[in-house]
Amino acid sequence: MPRISVPTTARLPSSLRVNPTNPAATKILGRLSRSSLLSVALDWLDDNSLSLAQPYLREDEDDDDEDDDETDDFYPPARSPEALRDVYTLLQARKGSKREILDRITEGDWRHGLSLYQLAMADLQYLYDHPTSQQWSAYRIMPLKPPRDPDGEEPPQVDKQSLTIPRFHPSTFLRTLQAQVLPDVKAHYTFDAHKTLPLLLLRIFIVDSPYNTNLGLQQKTGTPTTTTNFDASRTVYIAFPDASPHLFISKPQTTTLTSSSSSGSSGESKSLRNLLVEGIPKALSRPLQRQRFTLQSTSLVTRNLAALVERRGGGRTNAAGGGWSVYTAAAAAADGDDDDGSKKRETPLDLVLPASASASPPLFLGGGEESGGGNGKRAAVAGLVLAGERREERAVKRARLVARARFGVTAVAGDGKGVERVDVVVEDAFPDAGGEENAGGDEEGGRGGRVGRGGGRKSQVDAVLQRAAGDEDEHEDDTQQQQQDGVAQKWRPYVRLTFHGPHVFAGIRQLVEAGIVDGERMPGWMTGEEGVTIGAVRHGRIRGHKGSGL
Structure with a gap:
């Protein structure tokens, strides 16, 4: 630790060490299983990571001193990283408790402290072990039109016809992000390529401190209690999918075991996310080349990162959800993506419903050939039962x-691409015959009837729709369509549908297969073809920031 610590805008170095007894370090390591702890420890001892995760090793001393250390120390230090690597390999081969590995790490081999790089690796390992531990929101990177009057106050407009995609350079992006978004707090950044998905993960660990030395991570003694700067720390993930104009931002999470207040923590998390949403496009922009960008929400929020890659990644499935997915399957089969040549993929022609499925007459096994009256009646009843079974x-x-x-x-x-929550608001006019009884409904209950509705679990759908109402083009299109349909003065009740479950659209599909939901009259947004989890249904179609945003 330097003798003088000066406040600076630089980010936290990866070699900065944290006391192993710190609550943040204990929480990050304590969440991992025994096998994950051993895997992370072996990754620390790898040659590529050893410079930032140096363990506590035995110094060259006399034999007598070495004997004293071995007898006094419960976890005697190893002579070299290679010897310590062999120890953890043997621990990985036999059974034991997680507490044994955790105590050996914190009280033995890394007793002098864990670097921020080590904590980041452990936190990423927990993300790989629990893919649904983070709540992600998908955003689209949109280019902005060059300002006509640079000195004016005209807000920049989105260039919807431009196909410009920003160039991403990690070091330049981090330097600009730290300078423009988080200059008054200290953050530690870690990049890592996802193990199974085509993603580049950026972990941002934010500490509320003006120092980028050990002074910013030490505990400070106050009058009532002893606090630490980790009490206000946050961890945020940003995922950059390969070959896609989208990115995913996770919900900020606290690092400490307890938070001061739930409302205050929620407000700080929202403010931090807003700062990132405003600062990320600035870090991606190139003002000298007159390339500026902005982030637009795509109304897709889920805990399943694989579902985000499926609907907002660089593949063919972005605009081919629901029944349209058969076209991507046919294209993949034409490209030779099948591992087994004998496996047949579905094509659009294979899913054509047979016209005779509903037009065929019911099978009736009559008893015309039976001579006996009793036998003929029994045969007729059996024929009706059999016909019912066939139907x-x-x-x-x-x-x-x-x-x-x-x-x-x-x-x-079981495909691993499900979303767990879908919020939809139906804003269509109430169907009526005369159109005069409900003409004054807007004056009493408002456009959507939101006044006086009961309480319940809070949803993001209202806030999203309010932001979507600011889109002038969409608002003009809706107004024109309402005037053409003649329903501008009709009553519009507030109807909100919320679907919950581990895989919402798979559950709706099972209901269709069971005959509970009429699949032929079901709207398209119930199949997930729009690729949104929050939206409003207007004129029979879902509109969540213009649907999928394509």
Whole structure:
């Protein structure tokens, strides 16, 4: 630690060490399982990471001093990193408790402190072990038009016809982000390529301190209690998918075990996310080349990172959700993506519903050939029962065909691409015959009837729709459509639908296959083809920042 610590705008170095007994370090390591702890320890001892994760090793001393250390120390230090690597390899081969590994790390091999780089690796390992531990929001990178009057106050406009994509350079991006977004707080950045998904993860660990030395991580003694700068720390992840104009931002999470207040923590998290949403496009922009960008929400929020890559990644499935996914499957089959040549992929022609499925007459096994009256009646009853069973079988088969046609190859239980929550507001006019009874509904209950509605779990759908109302083009289109339809003065009740579950669209598909939901009359947004989790249904179509934003 230097003798003088001066406040600076530089970011925290990766070699900065934290006391192993710090609550933040204890929480990060304590969340991992025994196998993950051993894997992370071996990664620390790798030659590429050893410079930032140097363990506590035995110094060259006399034999007598070495014997005294071995008898007094419960975890005697190793002679070299290679010897310590062999120790953790043997621990990985046998069974034991997690507490044994955790105590050896904090009280033995890294008793002198854990670097921020080591804590970042442990935190990323927890993200890999628990893919649904973070709540992600998808944003689209949109280019801005060059200002006509540089000295004027005209707000920049989005260039929807431009195909410009920003060039991403990690070191330049971090330097600009630290200078423009977080100059008054200290942050530690760590890049890591995702192990299974085509993503580049950026972990941002933010500490509320003006110092980038050990002074910013030490505990400070106050009058009532002993506090630390980690009490106000936050961890945020930013995921950059390969070959995609989108990025994903996680919800900021606290590092300490307890927070001061839930409301204050929520407000700080929202403020931090807003700062990142405003600062990331500035870090990606290149003013000298007259290239400026902004972030627009795509109304897709989920804990499943694989679902985000499926709907906002660089593949073919961005604009081919629901039943349209069969076209991407056919294209992949044409490109030779199948590992097994004998495996047949579905094509759009395979999902055409047979016209005879519903037009075929019910099978009736009459008893015209029976001579006896009693036997003929029993045969007729048996024929009716058998005909009913055949009709049920045909109905079940048709429901499955309808589900295949509406959902395609998506919304399959167990595919690992499900979303857990979908919020939809229906803003269509209430259908009525005369149109005069509900003409004054807007004056009493408002446009959406939001006044006086009951309480319940808070949702982001209202805030998202308010932001979407600021889009002038969309608002003008809605007004013109309402005037053309003649429903501008009709009553519009506030109807909000919320779907919960581990895989919402897979559950809707199962309801269609069971015949509970009519798959033929079901709207398209219920199949997930729009790729949004928050939106408003207007004129029968979902509009969440113009649907998928494509």
